[in-house]
Amino acid sequence: MPEPFKIPIEFAEEKIEPVPIKTESASEKISEDIYLATALENLAKISRTAAGTIDVSSSNEKSGQMRQDRSQEDIAKQARENFMATNQYLFSERARRFTSVDELREFVEGVARKINNGITKEGVLFRQHDSTKYPYxxxxxxxxxxxxxxxxxxxxxxxxxxxPEELAAWIEYRMNLTDHFFADGCGKTSMAMANFTLMRSGHSLPTYPSRKELFEHAPKNRRLADSEDLQFNDWLAYYKSFFETKKEEASSGE
Structure with a gap:
């Protein structure tokens, strides 16, 4: 029996080796440990908070919504633990089906609260400021x-x-890159929810590029209605490329 998944303590310093993952067409199911290891690998590439950097440069108001009584090291550790615990929860809920929009909304916002627990101030969830840096x-x-x-x-x-890939891309595009719903943790929340949609269908998780590269491909203008939003088509094509390495590895191993 495989050892249970453990969160590395020294996340920012530890080099995480890529995890080979089968694609959705594989006959074997993807294990929880593989999902969690891949999620952690992606978090290391994308999240500044989990790496120990608290960035409030998107607006002057954001700093007032963050807890000020904890060190950056404590918040980084909290961010990693929150993210992994949330992904474990989402894996356990992957068979869940929603009966109403309100039920789904409560679920997603519950995920955001889990992600931000101990990081934002008590009672803070939604973004109430405008960004001078990003086209939110x-x-x-x-x-x-x-x-x-x-x-x-x-x-x-x-x-x-x-x-599943298109839905995951759309979630990340809306929750993080354009609408940016929450006061903090939009990247981690959107990634977790994208993971959830992929896990629901037994699909492999993507292999993310660096944060720098990802934001070079992020939208540069405010979002239009979905039917008019050509920026999403560009993002979708780019997001789908995150899966290509795994598909090539799976094909070469057949």
Whole structure:
């Protein structure tokens, strides 16, 4: 029996070796340990908070929503533990089906709270500031954008013809790169929810590039309606490339 998955203590200093993963067409199921190891590997590449950097440069107001009574090392450790515990929870919930938009919304926002536990101030969840650095949806328009997001997500998750890769890309695009719903942890929350949609279908997780490379391909303008948003098509093509290495490895091993 394999050893249970353990979170490395010295995350920022430890080199994490890539984990070979089978694609969704493989006959063997992907184990929880492989999902968690890949999620941790991706977190190491993308998250500044988990690496010990608390960045509030997106707006002047963000710093006021973060806890000030903990060291960066403590917050980094908390961020890693929160992320891995959340992914473990999502793996256990991967067979769950939602009966309403409200139920799905409560679930997603519960994930965001798990991600931000001990990092943001008590009671802080939603973004209430505008960014001068990124093309996020204006804070005054977030309520409508969030409702539309959850309604669309509910339809997509209930559609058996939905592509897991496309749905995961759309979640990351909306939750993090464009709407940026939450005061902090949007990257980790969107990654966790994208992982959830992939785990639900038994699909492998992507292999992320560096944070720098990812944001070079992020949208440069505020999001339009989905039917008019050509930026998403560019992002989708780029996101799908995250899976190509695993598909090539699986093909070469057949």
């Amino acid at each position: 949806t204006l804070s005054g328009e977030l309520a409508l954008s969030m409702q539309e997001f959850y309604e669309t997500l509910f339809r997509k998750m209930d559609d058996p013809s939905s592509s």
